[in-house]
Amino acid sequence: MVKELQPMVTFFAGTYPYQxxxxxxxxxxxxxxxxxxxxxxxxxxxxYGDEHVELLYQFPDHKEGELLRSLIKKVQKASGSIVVGSCGIHVDNATWExxxxxxxxxxxxxxxxxRFLFYKEKA
Structure with a gap:
């Protein structure tokens, strides 16, 4: 059974192609x-992350794993909830900068x- 979605929130930074x-x-x-x-x-x-367990899978030839790990920890700490996340960012032939x-x-x-989750939990 599909669970009903609550409202979605989106956060942006940067401009294309680096958004x-x-x-x-x-x-x-x-x-x-x-x-x-x-x-x-x-x-x-x-x-996946909760207060006891963290699971991470990075697909072959991808490098987003450590960034995702950091985000999962932030979200879990701010919300106290179970968190599931994915990450994929790519620009062809990107320089180090x-x-x-x-x-x-x-x-x-x-x-x-x-910040959003921290203040939402306090409200």
Whole structure:
């Protein structure tokens, strides 16, 4: 049975082709988010986290795993909820500086999401 979705919240940072966005869904008993960006948004890594367990799978030839791990920890700590996430950011032939910019944008989105969840939990 498909559970009813609660309203979705989206966080953005940067401009195309370096824009990153995080879409956050409230499921019935957990939070789900996707962090995507660049010119080819996709799923490069998936993760699960709660207060006791963290599971992460990074697909072959992808590098989003550590970024996703950081985001999962932030969301879980801010919300106290079970969290499921995915991440996929890609720009063809990106330089080191462009990769750092994309990571920075993802981290900014993560910080906004963390603040949002922290204050939502306090309300």
């Amino acid at each position: 990153v966005r995080i879409n956050l869904w409230y499921r019935q008993d957990y939070l789900e988010f996707e962090c995507v960006g660049g010119t080819h948004p996709h799923v490069g890594a998936v993760a 462009e990769i750092q910019l994309l990571v920075h944008h993802a981290e900014r989105c993560g910080e906004e999401m963390e």
